[in-house]
Amino acid sequence: MVLELRNIEKSFGEKRVLTGVSFKAESGKAFGLLGRNGAGKTTSIRILMNVFPADCGEVLVDGKNVDYDKLRIGYLPEERGLYPKKIIVDQLTYFAELKGMSHREAVKSVDYWLGRLGMSEYRNKRLDTLSKGNQQKIQLITALAHNPDIVILDEPFSGLDPVNAMLLKDVVKEQISKNKVVLFSSHQMNYIEEFCDSIAILNSGCVALQGELHDIKRNYVRDRLVVRTEYPEQIRKDFSGSCTDMEDGGLIIQLKSLDDKKAVMKKLVDDYDIDEVKVFEPSLNDIFVEYAGGLAKEDAK
């Protein structure tokens, strides 16, 4: 299954929120929708979920307009919240039923997920008796219980302890392996990098960058080397002018031209006591700051 947003435009009053947003997410893969606060992620997701219509543009599944009565979407909103005063199993089955399950199916599925996330003991408790992290897990069930074709997770890891984060990772991997479209939106780049094969970065309502994460990284000009060594002083001295320090203690050497790569690498290996030398590939964090930070740079100007 391929989910595609094509040329989506949306304004609220005078304010233009999305300008020609297009991206594609495929089943069996995780897709990362990135962007700074206010870049238009939530609006894109809401249009995708038919909360409100786009001013123009299309939402397509396998090239056809979406039939929202048939397509099942699971959504974990960034703004978490359910009914605090209601019994957990009641509200979970309610949401699963709203998404089209029969009562029996819903109860069965909710019980499965409560067990899967280790929450069975809270089944008949009120939501507000749970800790924040556990409430988060309950909320996750609302996104998954009705066995959706598309799973949209907005900041799924925020507020989870490392053990629960691990549990969630397993669940997400399982969803991907079940050939679902998994759409991530997060500011925690390490998780995106871990899961997502392709990404789109939104900046002020436009797609600033999109594609396979691997390709994006490869497309960067490979004219920098990363060197790790116990004795950086000599290298700094010899490469002064083209050598900068990295935050993690490594050194970056800027090559004068791509053709120098082999020679410089050989020189480093032969002449110095180094642990590692490789071509520098930017992290997603670097890419994000570069593309999504445009506004910040403009602001600064």
Added chain:
Amino acid sequence: MRQFGKIFKFEFKYYLKNKVFISVTIFLVLLIAGVMFFPRVMNVVKSDENGDNEPKKKSVMLVKAEQSEQSDMVLEAFVNSFADYDVQLTEEETDAVKDKIISGEAECAFVVTGATSYTYYVDNLSIYDSKTEVADEALKSVYQMNAIVESGITMEGAQEIMGVQIEGTTEKLGVDQMQNYWYTYIMIFALYMVILLYGQMVATNVASEKSSRAMELLITSAKPVSMMFGKVIASCLAGLIQLVAVFGSAFLFFNVNKSYWADNMIVGSIFDMPPSLLGFMLIFFVLGFFIYAFLYGAIGSTVSKLEDINTSVMPITMLFIIAFMVVMFSFASGTVDTVLMKVCSFIPFTSSMAMFTRIAMSTVPWYEIVASIVILIGSVVGVGVVSAKIYRVGVLLYGTTPKIGSVIKAVRKG
């Protein structure tokens, strides 16, 4: 439709499981039971007290005539007029009579000072004390009787003249306002209370879903129209159930204790309501409820914080209270067919109460009733759909409560 069913069930269950809802309903039923069983209980208590069948001791009323030849006639007139009192003739001085009243030996005293004058002595004058009026009548008839006898007519003849009975019958061609007054009053009041109470509940319900952010999920799971109608119809049914519980138990308890209420005209008339009026009550209740509940729901959706609810629903509540006032004033004055009431009975926001009052208290042509109901049904659907639109836009607006203008603009666009 399927979603609507689910939402309706979920919301309705909320009322049935709501402790406040249940306890208020039970409290009201118990209160009604208490009121309805009151005469029976009193009767049991009374008959226990008077186990030896001795009649209850009456309060003493002293009567003194300064002209002694009047004494017999005055005493007879007072005994006849004040059957609830032990009327005693006294010849003591006025000061002694006063002392007796202060000491509580007698409750009150009439000192008749002439053929057409008297002084009434009483300890604390109750605001409901009408004894002087009765005494006026009694003394007037004594005076008239004497005057007639003096003109040469025999005592028997005089009594016949004085005691003449007029026979009159009333044939009502429309409705009997006197008979309809009380249950119409109760129904308008019930309508008013339930709409105000449940309307606020709908608004709070929507606003709390929004403030707890459950809305983020709901709005992506269900259509706003289903949400709105599901909520409003569930609360309407809950309100109806409460009404039926209260009025049903009142009716039941009344029938159990019917014989004890036999001499209470008001209560008797309340339960003697024609079924057609009950049908109209149901129609106007449901439609009036819907129109306001939709508005309350829409307003609730524009509020981000629960604290802001009261200020935001104020315009709707004011509108409703004004409608209630207009109807109540016309109703209390007994002239329900004024131009104002006629106009109000076709305006959807007032017609539920105004038209119902007119049907109950006057004779309304059938086509006016039909027109009013049709307008109301049309407006309910219209307001429902518009409310659902406001709801869809409103629930996603956080921060300060939006201005009406911006909501309308967003609804038009949306």
